[in-house]
Amino acid sequence: xxxxxxxxxxxxxxxxxxxxxxxxxxxxxxxxxxxxxxxxxxxxxxxxxxxxxxxxxxxxxxxxxxxxxxxxxxxxxxxxxxxxxxxxxxxxxxxxxxxxxxxxxxxxxxxxxxxxxxxxxxxxxxxxxxxxxxxxxxxxxxxxxxxxxxxxxxxxxxxxxxxxxxxxxxxxxxxxxxxxxxxxxxxxxxxxxxxxxxxxxxxxxxxxxxxxxxxxxxxxxxxxxxxxxxxxxxxxxxxxxxxxxxxxxxxxxxxxxxxxxxxxxxxxxxxxxxxxxx
DNA sequence: GTCTATGTTTGCGG
DNA sequence: TCCGCAAACATAGA
Numbered sequence: 492x493x494x495x496x497x498x499x500x501x502x503x504x505x506x507x508x509x510x511x512x513x514x515x516x517x518x519x520x521x522x523x524x525x526x527x528x529x530x531x532x533x534x535x536x537x538x539x540x541x542x543x544x545x546x547x548x549x550x551x552x553x554x555x556x557x558x559x560x561x562x563x564x565x566x567x568x569x570x571x572x573x574x575x576x577x578x579x580x581x582x583x584x585x586x587x588x589x590x591x592x593x594x595x596x597x598x599x600x601x602x603x604x605x606x607x608x609x610x611x612x613x614x615x616x617x618x619x620x621x622x623x624x625x626x627x628x629x630x631x632x633x634x635x636x637x638x639x640x641x642x643x644x645x646x647x648x649x650x651x652x653x654x655x656x657x658x659x660x661x662x663x664x665x666x667x668x669x670x671x672x673x674x675x676x677x678x679x680x681x682x683x684x685x686x687x688x689x690x691x692x693x694x695x696x697x698x699x700x701x702x703x704x705x706x707x708x709x710x711x712x713x714x715x716x717x718x719x720x721x722x723x724x725x726x727x728x729x730x731x732x733x734x735x736x737x738x739x740x741x742x743x744x745x746x747x748x749x750x751x752x753x754x755x756x757x758x759x760x761x762x763x764x765x766x767x768x769x
Numbered sequence: 770g771t772c773t774a775t776g777t778t779t780g781c782g783g
Numbered sequence: 784t785c786c787g788c789a790a791a792c793a794t795a796g797a
Contacts, residue, residue, distance in 0.1 A: 492775035
């Protein structure tokens, strides 16, 4: 669930939490598979004593720079959340990794489905080198996007979900961007005409920026859905035009929004605004 | 009991 | 090589 705007919101809140300069005094790992690399013993040893130096984001990865030069990368996958709590707060069921700091606070990785992963590495490139563009970066130009799109025959939706093509988009923002750009999710990438490509480029950036402004999309009751630090909810769900709105009227034309499966993912679109042909 | 889920990776077959 | 598909991860909620 956490996509670029949600991860960006978490990173912003980490920055606001005055954790920089704090030293990690203890590392508890309650579910070993959450630690992707290195081996849990080494992970615990290497992380203990480290001081937090910076928080950034790349794609859907939270990147925590440590004073030693090492990096702690966190991927929340579908249901990961971070909590900052006093050390004496009892540990709850889904808290799988707990970092304790020298100010008696803790950073806790919480994840009911246990799909998320933590990586402790010397070079972040080891993990993120295969990621595609940052869509809000200057390097993501219309010209470059256009040139690369034409090289793929794939359906546009699975291509936009491919993190090695463009990093940070997930099911929600892809559906919203395709709606914004009037494009059917099954169109093949190399069939898009220049005006359509320009519309898609603009739409991707627009829906992501709005998602960030709204501090992310928090669907449902928040339990297994996105929330930023300490369960803070976003409000971008109020701005969604098609995602999970099947059966309701398209906000632009009133046609009933449909849901289909594309590449094993539920896909929401307006059959009138987003026509398949041409 | 059934079905679904917003992410990513891997392996298979065409 | 490209591409679509299915499964795996593991659990909660409807």
